[in-house]
Amino acid sequence: MSELAMNLTKNKAKPKNVGYAINRLATAASIILAVVMFFAICSSVGRYSAGTIGILVVIEVALILYVRAQYRSSKLMKLVDSMKVNGYYMPAKEDEQVVRAQKCYFGIDFSTGIIAIGTLYEIGANKQERLYFDTDMVESFDRFGNQLELNLRNRAIPTLRLTVLDGDRAYRGIEMACKMRETYAANRASGMYETTKSQMVAAGWMMKRDY
Known part of the structure; x- marks a missing residue:
């Protein structure tokens, strides 16, 4: 295994x-x-x-x-x-939002800068039920009420839109995570993180920046 x-x-x-x-x-x-x-x-x-x-x-x-x-x-x-993986994505409970009505999940791990989205339906062109990406992937973001819109540095999925329970809290969380980019380097330096990231990419779950 x-x-x-x-x-x-x-x-x-x-x-x-x-x-x-x-x-x-x-x-x-x-x-x-x-x-x-x-x-x-x-x-x-x-x-x-x-x-x-x-x-x-x-x-x-x-x-x-x-x-x-x-x-x-x-x-x-x-x-x-x-979706929780030790040393890679283990967010605090207050940094997660589960929207049962929309069948989706949104969370941020502030120790590694990984943002995760899970749904019971297809996400854009992606057929996976889960997606991970780090803050370097986020080009810009906005919110309209409780709907988030994230513009990503990925040609296959340039934009993600999803509904969350608290749009303001999610927006502020992304904003804070993007400002903390430089602090994540030490937490991502472990061999376990890099190995897990490689496996996530291979599985099609981790989005890679392509520009």
């Missing part, structure tokens, strides 16, 4: 709290209830009024949508957990 693979595996496991357990139980209960409701609707045809059946159908749809949302949220959090 490569060093990168070991780091990813090591950082995927997190202690599960009470909220996690309650969420899992609620999702499981919703799935069971949705199945029961499906059979109840099937058996009620011809026995109950159209209004009653309509109410059952609405409840069934609501349960399906809830389970679907929980599944996507769980999938997003698994992606976020797998």
Whole structure:
């Protein structure tokens, strides 16, 4: 197993709290209830009024949508957990933003100057669910409400746009990270950082500056 693979595996496991357990139980209960409701609707045809059946159908749809949302949220959090790599990208909690409604993640590691974006959909021309880039890649940036726009020194993906929870905090974070460029050299000097970066580039996750 490569060093990168070991780091990813090591950082995927997190202690599960009470909220996690309650969420899992609620999702499981919703799935069971949705199945029961499906059979109840099937058996009620011809026995109950159209209004009653309509109410059952609405409840069934609501349960399906809830389970679907929980599944996507769980999938997003698994992606976020797998993006953490010791010595390369381990941001503080306050420097991360998870937007479940938009199925995206944004974070900055102020010890290495790495910015990371994770989504459950394609990012521009890139087919990966995750992207890393350092502050040297950022040519300019702006925000419009809670939408960030980053212009990058990369011809394949010159511009990234994403919605975050707090646009002002994200904007100030990028601004601060770009001003700290000179301080990152020492933290990036380790062999582990360079090895991990090479593997990230090879995997197509780390964007390289090409001008």
